[in-house]
Amino acid sequence: MPHSNNGRPQTKANSNQSAANASGVKRPTRSKKNWIPVVAGILKKGNLILVGQRPETHTLGGLWEFRGGKIEMGESPEFALARVLREELGIEAEIGELKIACTHSYGDVGILILFFEVLFWKGEPKAQHHTSLDWVSAKELPNKNIPEANRTNLPRIYKAFNL
Amino acid sequence: MPHSNNGRPQTKANSNQSAANASGVKRPTRSKKNWIPVVAGILKKGNLILVGQRPETHTLGGLWEFRGGKIEMGESPEFALARVLREELGIEAEIGELKIACTHSYGDVGILILFFEVLFWKGEPKAQHHTSLDWVSAKELPNKNIPEANRTNLPRIYKAFNL
Numbered sequence: 001m002p003h004s005n006n007g008r009p010q011t012k013a014n015s016n017q018s019a020a021n022a023s024g025v026k027r028p029t030r031s032k033k034n035w036i037p038v039v040a041g042i043l044k045k046g047n048l049i050l051v052g053q054r055p056e057t058h059t060l061g062g063l064w065e066f067r068g069g070k071i072e073m074g075e076s077p078e079f080a081l082a083r084v085l086r087e088e089l090g091i092e093a094e095i096g097e098l099k100i101a102c103t104h105s106y107g108d109v110g111i112l113i114l115f116f117e118v119l120f121w122k123g124e125p126k127a128q129h130h131t132s133l134d135w136v137s138a139k140e141l142p143n144k145n146i147p148e149a150n151r152t153n154l155p156r157i158y159k160a161f162n163l
Numbered sequence: 164m165p166h167s168n169n170g171r172p173q174t175k176a177n178s179n180q181s182a183a184n185a186s187g188v189k190r191p192t193r194s195k196k197n198w199i200p201v202v203a204g205i206l207k208k209g210n211l212i213l214v215g216q217r218p219e220t221h222t223l224g225g226l227w228e229f230r231g232g233k234i235e236m237g238e239s240p241e242f243a244l245a246r247v248l249r250e251e252l253g254i255e256a257e258i259g260e261l262k263i264a265c266t267h268s269y270g271d272v273g274i275l276i277l278f279f280e281v282l283f284w285k286g287e288p289k290a291q292h293h294t295s296l297d298w299v300s301a302k303e304l305p306n307k308n309i310p311e312a313n314r315t316n317l318p319r320i321y322k323a324f325n326l
Contacts, residue, residue: 033236035198037275073196073273077264101240101261101277110236112200112275114264 035110039081040068041093041118042161043125048135049163051144052088055131064134064144066115067125077114085118089125089133093118100160104149111149115157138163198273202244203231204256204281205324206288211298212326214307215251218294227297227307229278230288240277248281252288252296256281263323267312274312278320301326 043050051064069084071077078095085093096117104111127133136144138158142151150157157163206213214227232247234240241258248256259280267274290296299307301321305314313320320326 035200037198
């Protein structure tokens, strides 16, 4: 099981919920926990990766992370990422392959992050919404102040993207 | 934009939510909509794919679908899928690559399905929880009664898995 060391449950699995299956329409009535599905794009320029800084006024303000955002109801993940990159960076991006999905829990909120390749885009990424941008090497990134959801999954992300 | 025809929003995107980004910790306070992240495994035997029938007592009872289930809080997607395949099919599966992620809305509930390759497993898949199993060809599958969340995404799934 190649991924089992990263996947150990932090909470006891509720076996009552195991009957739900791949279309997942059964409401999560037994749990008040919420999931937030998020898409993130890995933009590379040579051996540098684009990261952005969260606005100070936001949760986890000042931290650096891969660019992305929430999937809105009714969007495909690829459509959501293209929209977010347009809104946040002012670029028209062609979304590539989905490489990896990572989970992280902040208390009773579960974050599911889908990481996509972004190989081509039109325009030069420019910070919107008062955030800053930086191009960093894979080696430098861990020295920056990054969210726990990114740090704990960094080895898997680097492997998936050959960083 | 290769995916845009499948990704057109069914609901108007709320631009107030666009500031949330890749670590997604901002609570979705503006929306009562819930997301259910689900993992599904594509098990192949020659040119046949494994599908299972939902129990009649469940939502969407009697419908056929790829085997999988909900991600529990604290699990990685791969860990969740290995657990569900153990519980539902009685097999020990080695989870392969994440190939594609699809979304579908049932009213105010959003389903996000992550489709993984399952190349190797120990044991013969056996129906647990009163479900039936079947091995079908990609050509036959659309003739079965399958959930809308699978049917609408079938072309993308087939392409991603070379079916």
